[in-house]
Amino acid sequence: MSTLAAARYGKDNVRVYKVHRDEKTGIQTVVEMTVCVLLEGDIETSYTRADNSVIVATDSIKNTIYITAKQQPVTTPEVFGSILGSHFIEKYSHIHAAHVNIVTHRWVRMTIDGKPHPHSFVKDSPETRNVQVDVVEGKGIDINSSIKGLTVLKSTGSQFWGFLRDEFTTLKETWDRILSTDVAANWQWRPFNSVADVRANTAKFDNAWQAARNITLKVFAEDNSASVQATMYKMADQILATEPLLDTVAYELPNNHYFEIDLSWHKGTKNTGKDAEVYAPQSNPNGLIKCTVGRSSQKAKL
Numbered sequence: 637m638s639t640l641a642a643a644r645y646g647k648d649n650v651r652v653y654k655v656h657r658d659e660k661t662g663i664q665t666v667v668e669m670t671v672c673v674l675l676e677g678d679i680e681t682s683y684t685r686a687d688n689s690v691i692v693a694t695d696s697i698k699n700t701i702y703i704t705a706k707q708q709p710v711t712t713p714e715v716f717g718s719i720l721g722s723h724f725i726e727k728y729s730h731i732h733a734a735h736v737n738i739v740t741h742r743w744v745r746m747t748i749d750g751k752p753h754p755h756s757f758v759k760d761s762p763e764t765r766n767v768q769v770d771v772v773e774g775k776g777i778d779i780n781s782s783i784k785g786l787t788v789l790k791s792t793g794s795q796f797w798g799f800l801r802d803e804f805t806t807l808k809e810t811w812d813r814i815l816s817t818d819v820a821a822n823w824q825w826r827p828f829n830s831v832a833d834v835r836a837n838t839a840k841f842d843n844a845w846q847a848a849r850n851i852t853l854k855v856f857a858e859d860n861s862a863s864v865q866a867t868m869y870k871m872a873d874q875i876l877a878t879e880p881l882l883d884t885v886a887y888e889l890p891n892n893h894y895f896e897i898d899l900s901w902h903k904g905t906k907n908t909g910k911d912a913e914v915y916a917p918q919s920n921p922n923g924l925i926k927c928t929v930g931r932s933s934q935k936a937k938l
């Protein structure tokens with residue numbers, strides 16, 4: 637005999653676009669999101685006994701996402717996700733948890749002849765602003781906010797030396813290298829006890845996203861990096877310092893390698909060390925460096 641150990645279900649990849657038209661100024665503002673909502677609760681019999689009476693159809697879940705987007709502000713995604721998730725556990729007595737994931741795509745207002753355009757936007761990068769909102773009945777709301785797909789490169793100001801050397805080591809030490817990564821950063825908020833608690837902190841969500849983005853870029857640019865590890869820790873440390881409601885900040889950074897090419901075979905061409913100008917960008921393999929930084933009062937799980 638088997639038993640259902642865990643189950644959740646819902647609608648994924650619900651694409652939603654919302655426009656706000658300011659009638660007075662004629663300025664329009666747009667938001668494009670991809671939403672996933674997964675539900676948990678007393679739904680076991682739908683799996684074990686073909687009992688569909690406990691199923692809120694995934695089609696209805698999709699409809700609810702559209703209606704909530706129409707009736708409520710979709711910014712900030714943290715507040716929208718909390719309202720949406722709470723709806724399911726309040727509306728259906730047998731649903732006890734809702735897991736909402738929102739990916740907000742990047743539409744940046746165009747500047748035309750030096751002026752912000754009222755209704756035209758450009759997608760300048762695949763970067764997204766994301767939230768994972770977990771609403772659990774009786775336990776409150778957990779929110780994790782993140783940035784993904786922010787690709788950066790610096791052509792100097794990065795070193796890597798002093799690392800462990802043994803019979804497996806071939807990498808040369810360097811005091812000047814290219815550093816490039818696709819930033820994935822996330823910050824975990826302290827638990828919220830209700831939608832009202834989330835709403836009361838609305839302004840902090842945009843501020844934290846802006847701070848995380850600015851700090852990531854500034855530290856990346858200005859730090860004379862000893863390693864990806866040391867630089868990412870500085871970023872996380874600074875973000876934690878800006879917002880007391882954050883419990884942890886985490887980064888996942890691939891090290892997108894650029895290899896020097898020895899061109900000495902062609903008429904003695906110098907292209908290594910201080911003469912390196914033409915490099916070969918690598919797709920794989922790549923380093924992948926992760927960390928989660930908490931406050932010193934929290935015990936580290938290493």
Ligand SMILES: O=c1[nH]c(=O)c2[nH]c(=O)[nH]c2[nH]1
Nearest residue numbers: 796807862863864865891923
């Ligand atoms: O910043 C780095 N961290 C590493 O752990 C590492 N390992 C490596 O080969 N190059 C680098 N660079």
